[in-house]
Amino acid sequence: MTTEARDQTLALHGGPQAFHQMNGAAQPKIGVAEFMSIAERFGFTPAALDRIRQAISDDDLGSGPNLARYATSFPPETKGAAFEALARQKFGVQYALGVNSGTSALHCAMVAVGVGPGTEVIVPAIGYYATAAAVVAAKGVPIFCDVDASLHLDPTKLEALITPRTVAVAPTHVMGSICNMGPIVEIARKHNLKVVEDCAQSPGGKFGGRYVGTWGDIGCFSISCYKIIGGGEGGLVITNDERLWERASQLAECGGLWRPDRFAPPRYEGELFNGLNYRMSELEAAVDLVQLGKLDEVVRRYHDVKLRILRQLRSFAGITPQTLNDAAGEIGYRLVFYPATHELGQQIAAALRAEGIPAGYRGPNGRPDWHVYSDMFPITLKPGTMPTDRPFDLPEYQERDGHVEYAKGLCPVADDLFNRSVTIPLNQWYSETDCDAIAAGINKVLGAFCPLGGQEAAWL
Ligand SMILES: Cc1ncc(COP(=O)(O)O)c(C=O)c1O
Known part of the structure; x- marks a missing residue:
């Protein structure tokens, strides 16, 4: 056989391999x-x-x-899987799904609980735009519920907003404080609604001794750098409901890697639907694993700081403290109270700052802020993703008599309190001496503007 003929013999039949070693240098x-x-x-x-x-x-x-979390080349344990295992253990739930942001966690949750064309979800008037945005992303319509003096969804206003279109209520735990989950869950159960908890601002907080995120059907967290255990950009979904976990996973992982046999046909009707990719990266998971491990200590430090300060505050006429729905479960990275007038609020905030105590006051002319419903323009102006794709106009919504108008004044308590709160950010690393000095400073400033006594609500 000639050399040329031998070269043409298939490797299968004993000929030389066409390509047996890469010459290129890998990077x-x-x-x-x-x-x-x-x-x-x-x-x-x-x-x-x-x-x-x-x-x-x-x-x-x-x-x-x-850096992919489904790194099949070195199983079994990726950082993503370890993060989810820790989340299950920490919150005592059966299912946890790490995703790439709190917003995607909420989108997964909304889709999981069945938000879609023709449906409504009740969301709080104060929280963050992402909760309502996730409803619209799922093609549902957000309905804003007013807050009470805790700045959280007011359970007494919830029932009046429920319609045949309502599928879920999505309470947000705001600024390290806690929603009044008992009545919210009770009303939701009575009307067969799902509860999607937005815990982005209060991870590790508790209501009635139980972690927020475990009261509802599904809990959503952000682990972005703006949050108390933030890494960079990350999110988490927790639930005890296998179907909800599967639906959330299907939205978050369109590669099907969450399934026992990824590309197999559906195992039951409705298992598969159009998914996206909201996977958490390994690099983020590595950081979030450490951060989640620290959650309880971080919360304890904030909690101790806030309660030590609150215990020392005196009652003043014209000053109403934020109501705490569960002081024992409070995280406490913000101390909030409502002066009787805007003039008083501005004077108090300025005087606190002069004392060296950071204090914010928004007032009636604050810049737009997507933490309050009336400024959430991507929702309130109803643009949808494009004029032809607005959940408000969908036939499924209109056929069910759905109609919503968003305007300032819809939630008057939120309109008032969002502008009229003095907010003092607290630091988890304050020493006892720092706390005592801050408490004395607050008493000094409030005492300079307001007479002692006459306060309607207690600090604690
Ligand atoms: C209450 C609330 N929900 C959701 C989010 C969205 O989280 P992320 O920024 O990780 O998408 C935030 C973040 O600011 C938030 O405060």
Whole structure:
């Protein structure tokens, strides 16, 4: 046989392989320079930075370890899976799903509980725009419920907003404080509604001794850097309901990797539907795993700071403290009270700041803020994603007599209290001496403007 003929013999029949070794030089998958530019932000010592650089430069990560949470090349434990396992253990739930943001967690939850064309979800007038946005993303219509003096959804106003179109209520735990979950869940159960808890601002808080996020059917968390255990951008969904977990997973992971056999036909009617990709990255999961492990200590420090200050505050006429629905479960990174007038609020906030105590007061002419319903323009102006895709106009909604108008004045308590609150941000690292000085400073300032006594509600 000639050489040429032998070269043409198929490898299957004993001929030479056409390609038996790659000549190209692989490069690390993770860009060393890019990774180092992130690592350098964290204040590692030069020696530690050198070790990190060495570790990531040496490895050819081309087809090996990567930053995907479904890294099939090195099972069984990815950081994403470890994060979810820790979340299940911490909150005592059966299912946890790590996602890439609190907003995507809410979108997953809304889709999971059956929000869609022709449906409504009751959301609080104070919280954050993402809750209502997730309803619209699922093609439902958000209905705003006013708050009470706790700044949280007022359970006494809930029932009047329920219609045949309502499928869920989505209470938000706001600024480290806690919703009045007992009556909310009771009303929801009576009307066969699902409860989607938005815990983004109060992770680790408790109502009646039970973690927020476990009172409803499904709990949503943000782990963004703005939150108390924030890493960068991350989110979490928890539930005890297998079907809800499956629906949330289907929306979050369109690659089907959450399923025992990823590309198999549906195991039951409705299992599969159009999903997206909201996966949490391994890098984020690695950070969030550590952060979630610290949650209880972080909460305890904030809680102790706030309660130590509150216990020392005196009662003043013209000052109403924020109602705490469960002081024992309060996280406490904000201390809030309502002066009787805007003039008083502005004077008190300025005087507190002069004492060295950070204090915010929005007043009647504050800039737009998407934490209050009337400023949530992407919802209230009803633009949808495009004029032809607005849940408000869908035939399913109109055929069910759905109609909503959003305007300031719809939720008068929120309109008033959102503008008329003095807000003091607290620091988990305040020492007892710091707390005592701050409490004395608040008493000093309030005492300079308001007579003692006559307060309608107690600080605690
Ligand atoms: C109450 C509430 N829900 C949801 C979100 C959205 O979370 P993320 O920014 O992680 O999407 C936030 C974040 O600001 C929030 O405060």
